[in-house]
Amino acid sequence: MASTAPLVVQASLLRRLQKELFGSRVDGLLSIALLAALLAAGLGFFRWALFQAQWAVLGANSTLFAVGRYPVEQQWRLWLLIGLLALATGLSWGLLRAFPGSGGVRALWPRNDHWAAAILAVLALWLPMALHLTPAIKVRWWGIFALLLLARWAAGRYGKAIPQTYRRLFPLLWPLLYLVGMVLISGGLGLVQVPPSEWGGLLLTVLMATFAILLCFPLGVLLALGRRSELPLLRWGSVIYIEFIRGAPLITLLFLGQNILGFLLPGGFSPDRVWRAAWVLTFFAAAYVAEAVRSGLVAVPAGQLEAARSLGLPMPLALVHVVLPQALRVALPATVGQFISLLQDTTLLSLVGLLDLLGTARTVMANPMFLGKNAEVYLVLAILFWSCCVALGLGSRGLETRLNPHSPSAQKA
Amino acid sequence: MFLLRQVLFAGSLLGSLALIGCAGDGDGIQSQKMAAIKARGSLICGVDGKIPGFSFVSSDGSYSGLDVDICKATAAAVLSDPAKVTYRDLSSTERFAALSSGEVDLLSRNTTMTLSRDAAGGNALAFAPTTFFDGQAVMVPASSGIQSLKQVAGKPICVETGTSTELNLADRMRELSAAYTPLKFQSGDQTFAAYLQGRCVAVTSDRSQLAAKRTGFPNPAEHLLLPDMLSKEPLNPATINADPAWADAVRWVVYSLIQAEELGVTAANIDAKVADAKANKNLAQLRRFFGVDGDLGKQLGLPADFVVRSVKAVGNYGEVFERNVGTGSPLKLERGFNQQWRQGGLMYSPPFL
Numbered sequence: 001m002a003s004t005a006p007l008v009v010q011a012s013l014l015r016r017l018q019k020e021l022f023g024s025r026v027d028g029l030l031s032i033a034l035l036a037a038l039l040a041a042g043l044g045f046f047r048w049a050l051f052q053a054q055w056a057v058l059g060a061n062s063t064l065f066a067v068g069r070y071p072v073e074q075q076w077r078l079w080l081l082i083g084l085l086a087l088a089t090g091l092s093w094g095l096l097r098a099f100p101g102s103g104g105v106r107a108l109w110p111r112n113d114h115w116a117a118a119i120l121a122v123l124a125l126w127l128p129m130a131l132h133l134t135p136a137i138k139v140r141w142w143g144i145f146a147l148l149l150l151a152r153w154a155a156g157r158y159g160k161a162i163p164q165t166y167r168r169l170f171p172l173l174w175p176l177l178y179l180v181g182m183v184l185i186s187g188g189l190g191l192v193q194v195p196p197s198e199w200g201g202l203l204l205t206v207l208m209a210t211f212a213i214l215l216c217f218p219l220g221v222l223l224a225l226g227r228r229s230e231l232p233l234l235r236w237g238s239v240i241y242i243e244f245i246r247g248a249p250l251i252t253l254l255f256l257g258q259n260i261l262g263f264l265l266p267g268g269f270s271p272d273r274v275w276r277a278a279w280v281l282t283f284f285a286a287a288y289v290a291e292a293v294r295s296g297l298v299a300v301p302a303g304q305l306e307a308a309r310s311l312g313l314p315m316p317l318a319l320v321h322v323v324l325p326q327a328l329r330v331a332l333p334a335t336v337g338q339f340i341s342l343l344q345d346t347t348l349l350s351l352v353g354l355l356d357l358l359g360t361a362r363t364v365m366a367n368p369m370f371l372g373k374n375a376e377v378y379l380v381l382a383i384l385f386w387s388c389c390v391a392l393g394l395g396s397r398g399l400e401t402r403l404n405p406h407s408p409s410a411q412k413a
Numbered sequence: 414m415f416l417l418r419q420v421l422f423a424g425s426l427l428g429s430l431a432l433i434g435c436a437g438d439g440d441g442i443q444s445q446k447m448a449a450i451k452a453r454g455s456l457i458c459g460v461d462g463k464i465p466g467f468s469f470v471s472s473d474g475s476y477s478g479l480d481v482d483i484c485k486a487t488a489a490a491v492l493s494d495p496a497k498v499t500y501r502d503l504s505s506t507e508r509f510a511a512l513s514s515g516e517v518d519l520l521s522r523n524t525t526m527t528l529s530r531d532a533a534g535g536n537a538l539a540f541a542p543t544t545f546f547d548g549q550a551v552m553v554p555a556s557s558g559i560q561s562l563k564q565v566a567g568k569p570i571c572v573e574t575g576t577s578t579e580l581n582l583a584d585r586m587r588e589l590s591a592a593y594t595p596l597k598f599q600s601g602d603q604t605f606a607a608y609l610q611g612r613c614v615a616v617t618s619d620r621s622q623l624a625a626k627r628t629g630f631p632n633p634a635e636h637l638l639l640p641d642m643l644s645k646e647p648l649n650p651a652t653i654n655a656d657p658a659w660a661d662a663v664r665w666v667v668y669s670l671i672q673a674e675e676l677g678v679t680a681a682n683i684d685a686k687v688a689d690a691k692a693n694k695n696l697a698q699l700r701r702f703f704g705v706d707g708d709l710g711k712q713l714g715l716p717a718d719f720v721v722r723s724v725k726a727v728g729n730y731g732e733v734f735e736r737n738v739g740t741g742s743p744l745k746l747e748r749g750f751n752q753q754w755r756q757g758g759l760m761y762s763p764p765f766l
Binding site: 060061063064068069072197255258259260273301325351352353354355359360362363364365367368369370371373374 | 437462463464466467469470471472474475477499500501503504506507510511514516602625626628630631742743744
């Protein structure tokens with residue numbers, strides 16, 4: 001079945017297209033009109049992108065877009081971090097794909113991975129050239145890409161030699177790497193401090209988004225449990241918090257955090273405004289995640305908890321081992337949707353004067369040397385955000401399949 | 414009577430003693446802000462960060478622009494290092510809150526000075542001298558042959574709706590008793606797009622804004638700014654009312670740049686001028702200005718040579734203007750009102766005495 005399916009699909013594709021697009025005369029006319037419009041738009045776009053657009057604005061400001069005003073002499077720390085990330089990604093990729101959790105294809109390079117590696121190779125080779133980066137930076141990107149592929153190959157080839165118990169511990173690498181990354185970015189432990197006001201661009205956007213995503217999830221679960229609790233104080237506290245946050249627009253809360261805290265706290269005691277914004281994002285997202293998780297909790301039949309309790313499990317254990325795993329599985333799509341909108345919400349930081357990706361773009365467009373290059377900059381911004389959101393979406397779908405007890409791979413296990 | 418005179422004498426003696434005591438400690442200047450800035454080792458300057466020619470981050474990650482240069486000159490005067498500035502990008506909605514909550518020491522962010530912003534019962538700001546006289550202007554295609562606003566009468570004008578720009582235009586056209594057709598748009602981008610498509614013969618906005626937009630046009634040279642000014646927009650740096658000593662210091666740093674231009678002192682020739690002044694006792698004005706004689710700097714709580722430090726850091730006002738928005742820059746703005754008073758402009762520094 002698995003080997004014949006592609007052939008059948010290919011053969012029937014033309015016929016299906018014919019049936020769907022040109023089934024009747026009206027359908028045919030509509031299809032032709034639509035295709036012509038799409039073609040015209042596509043041609044117009046390519047003519048603009050190839051002949052009119054001036055892409056120099058991106059190459060000249062690539063550092064600004066990537067890391068903002070991060071001091072040049074400290075940027076080696078970020079390169080080191082990217083190297084570590086590439087290494088960890090390569091290892092995880094290799095272990096995940098060459099050893100699917102439960103049976104599946106045990107090939108070193110499954111077909112999808114060829115595609116992924118090829119696309120990555122094109123991007124890694126072509127982008128630094130297209131942006132006219134300096135040779136030193138080009139070489140660094142190529143080295144990092146080589147490291148990624150090497151790690152992928154090594155993990156797939158020699159991963160078998162690692163005992164199962166150690167391989168299970170491997171995912172712990174990521175939280176560890178996150179902590180190491182924070183130290184590398186902000187300094188401390190012998191490294192020069194780089195104040196958050198000098199972080200910017202993609203670095204700030206990704207940092208804010210990951211920080212808020214990682215912290216809002218546990219907070220949201222606690223709030224959801226609190227809202228379902230029978231203790232009045234806990235329940236009403238959670239309800240008031242959730243409804244207050246959901247009743248105020250994020251931009252209001254951001255302004256509140258940026259400007260009112262200065263009045264409330266004695267001078268010098270309020271945290272840096274980048275962290276203030278990060279916490280506001282976290283608290284904001286937590287309220288929404290709480291509601292997503294609550295929908296999952298409601299979907300778990302009451303009998304599950306009662307059964308667990310009657311088996312003698314104390315309440316916390318019953319929640320952790322019986323109720324939450326089922327609830328979170330139901331809540332996963334909604335929660336990831338929340339994460340994606342959180343990533344997009346980070347653009348609001350540019351309105352409170354932080355140089356996130358959008359803020360950087362706006363200040364670059366104000367540079368008299370690059371005035372009027374709005375279309376080029378916004379297009380690249382859109383592609384960047386789209387890529388990040390698609391990656392999050394794909395990741396969540398993969399996770400859903402893995403967690404779904406009815407999916408084929410899980411049934412084999 | 415004698416007793417009374419004795420008491421009065423003793424009282425006045427005590428009083429003058431107290432005054433002497435006051436003058437003795439802390440150099441007589443009591444500015445919490447300045448003390449805080451010196452203790453912190455950096456000036457926190459509120460800028461917009463997104464206005465062409467006024468403040469933006471250039472490709473190497475450093476802040477540039479006319480507003481930014483005011484921050485640098487102030488930092489040079491107070492901390493003797495123009496690089497010791499922490500920039501804080503502020504939106505127009507949060508700028509006053511950030512200033513009054515003490516998050517920024519100085520607001521150098523295209524702020525129009527108005528009565529209600531200055532008054533203690535309003536925003537309670539203390540404004541430094543105007544660093545850019547902006548105002549609403551009108552742009553037309555050069556090919557239209559229009560030379561003044563009167564000639565626009567009866568023709569369509571593109572304007573952003575819901576702004577003071579729209580009201581100013583209506584007021585002025587009524588004054589000129591000239592009929593016109595306003596084409597109103599929701600956003601600035603739409604307004605300029607319509608103008609470029611030829612849907613109107615003129616577009617109106619702030620002068621600096623028009624100049625900035627023009628640089629992005631396919632043929633910038635084919636568009637003219639009419640000499641008419643439809644509104645007054647003096648853009649001033651600002652501090653808080655509550656610290657008059659700090660406001661004075663900022664005010665005279667700005668004046669020093671204007672005065673330097675009047676005296677022909679530039680970043681390039683300042684060392685030679687200072688050497689001249691030191692050697693020649695007859696150059697009394699320059700000697701006072703550079704702090705060779707007198708205690709002008711000390712009276713402000715600044716170093717004696719604060720003028721030298723500021724001008725060395727950013728140049729005189731004319732150099733700041735030319736570099737950022739002048740005819741040599743992509744914005745290509747004429748000096749106009751921002752010319753020195755001797756050349757018929759409004760840039761006028763009171764004497765350094």
